[in-house]
Amino acid sequence: MEPAANNKARRRIIDYRMIWRWHFYAGLFCIPFIIILTLTGTTYLFKPQIEAALEAKYNNLAFDGAPKPVSQQIYTAMHAMHGASLTQVEIRDDPHDALRVTLNDNGELYRLYVHPQSLDILKAQPLDERFMAVIKNIHGELTIGGLGEVIVELAASWAIVMIMTGLYLWWPRQASGWAGVLWPRLNGGTRLFWRDIHAVTGIYISTFALILLLSGLPWTSVWGTGFKAVVAATKPAAAKAEWSSSRAEDKQQTKDDHAHHGQGAPATGMGADMGTDLTGIDALLPAVRALDLPTPVVIKPDGDRLWQAGSTTQNLTARRTVTLSADTGEVVKQTGFTEKAVMDKIVLTAISLHEGHLFGWFNQLLGLLTALGLLTLSVSAVIMWWSKRPADRLGAPVKFDGKTSRGLLPIIVFTAVFLPVMGISLILIALLERFVLRRIAPVKDYLGLN
Known part of the structure; x- marks a missing residue:
């Protein structure tokens, strides 16, 4: 019985060491990207407040007299852009707003x-x-396009592994109390202090951090494309997914600055050129305001003598x-969250939670605390x-060998x-370690591959 017990104990040590190595290397790779994604994600968390301040x-605006008809304001904008076609107009509650x-x-x-009133173009x-589009670009693709999307997905996938392995390492095995487990020890020296700060912070934010990471996967290039294909297979042939899985697809699908990766946004509509009769919009505005749609509200032409009004609130539900x-x-016609497919409802709910707008300011607070926790961990x-x-x-x-x-x-x-980009990278790393790194003595020693 004793050899069997010794073998079991040795395997536990080998398991612990391997998981510790995974946690270490996952963190070493992820931390720079976690910092970037946390800072940009925190900024995007407060998109409504930031954009309201910037605008x-x-x-x-102060002026005397009545404002010009909205149709005339639209024509002025189109003329200023040399006949560019109309995509949408944001409906403002105050007629003194630009x-x-x-x-x-x-x-x-x-x-x-x-x-x-003056019809001056104040800004184009x-x-x-x-600003928020630039932040979104950094957050989603590191400003380098498709390659950046894959890198972000790889970092997010390994971050999930990092958190899961961290929870395993945190699990109290020989603890004599809850100090260092649920709260940090403040009188044990610098090294112990930082170890406890790392472990305790991790346990308190791990659940919401995993939710943030998992809810972001539908946007990713590889995982998102596969997930979208699975969802599409369960839908009628004419139905389309309510989100896009890449920034390029997002831009092609929505043509709309208010879209969240294409999720839940009003369709682009047919557009309108300088020859289109836009006077109908003036009579429609009271009817649109009476709909009491969650703000911001946009209106756009949608075919022959039709206009489409839609909410672009950050809460997609x-x-x-x-x-x-x-x-x-x-x-x-009228459509909303209740008419969407079950899987679309799940994804749109997850996205609203991810972006901090599913349940108001408290959702933003949770996102902010999680972001601060991730920075503390890093x-x-x-x-x-x-x-x-x-x-x-x-x-x-x-x-340890064994x-x-x-x-x-x-x-x-x-x-x-489940995380294919991570899985592919794991295979490549294993092959690289086995057939290359272990054969180079200085590298082997430097990486601790003894």
């Missing part, structure tokens, strides 16, 4: 701010150059789209590693299949 100078008009100029979308800006007749103002991890790493080695946990527990292999296989 405040275009609101409540009209926000989105135009399509040969495939490039611009947002124009039109003075309601490409949608991709707006609250969005509604209404098609109205330009002649009578009657509602022709900083404490770097401090711990840097303070104790040997001068001539990376400082990774030493790998067999791991049987139950570990199915977990690894499931994780690699």
Whole structure:
């Protein structure tokens, strides 16, 4: 019995060391991207407040007399862009606010701010150059396109592994109390302090951090495309997914600065050029306001004598789209969250939660606290590693030779299949370690592959 017990104990040590190494290397790779994604994600968390502050100078403009008809303001914007076609108009509650008009100029979308009375163009800006669009670009693809999308997906996948392995390492095995488990020890020295800060912070934010990471997967290039294909297979042939799985698809699908990766946004509509009769919009505005759609609200042409009004609120579950007749103002069609497929409802709910707008300010607070926790984990991890790493080695946990527990292999296989980009990278890393790195003595010693 004793040899069997010794073998079991050794396997536990081997398991622990392997999981520790996974946690170490996952963190080493992920931390730079976690910091980038956390900072940009936190900024995007407060998108409504930030955009409201940036656009405040275009609101409540002082002028005497009545504003010009909205149709005239739209024509002015289109003329200023040399006949660019109309994509949408944001409906403002205050007639003294500048009209926000989105135009399509040969495939490039611009947002124009039109003075309601003087018809001066106060500002014209490409949608991709707006502050929040730049933040979104960094967050989704690191500003380098498709390659950046894959890198972000890889970092997110390994971050999931990092959190799961961290929970395993945190699990109290020989603890004599809850200090260092549920709260940090403040009188045990610098190294113990940072270790406890890292472990305790991790346990408190791990659940919501995993929710954030998992809810972001439908947007990713590889995982998102596969997930979208699975969902599409369960839908009628004519139905389309309510989200896109890449930034390029997002831009092609929505043509709309208010879209969240294409999820839940009103369709682009038919567009309108300088020859289109836009006067119907003036009579429709009271009917649109009476719909009491969650703000911001946009309206756009949608075929012959039809206009489409829709909410672009950050909470995708609250969005509604209404098609109205330009002649009578009657509602022709109305769709909302309740009409969507079950899987679309799940994804749209997850996205609203991810972006911090599913249940108001408390959702934003949870997102902010999670972001601060992730930054704390990153900083404490770097401090711990840097303070104790040997001068001539990376400082990774030493790998023990021997067999791991049987139950570990199915977990690894499931994780690699569920997170395919991570799985591919894991295979490449294993091959690189086995056939290259172990054969180079200095590299082998530096990485702790003994």
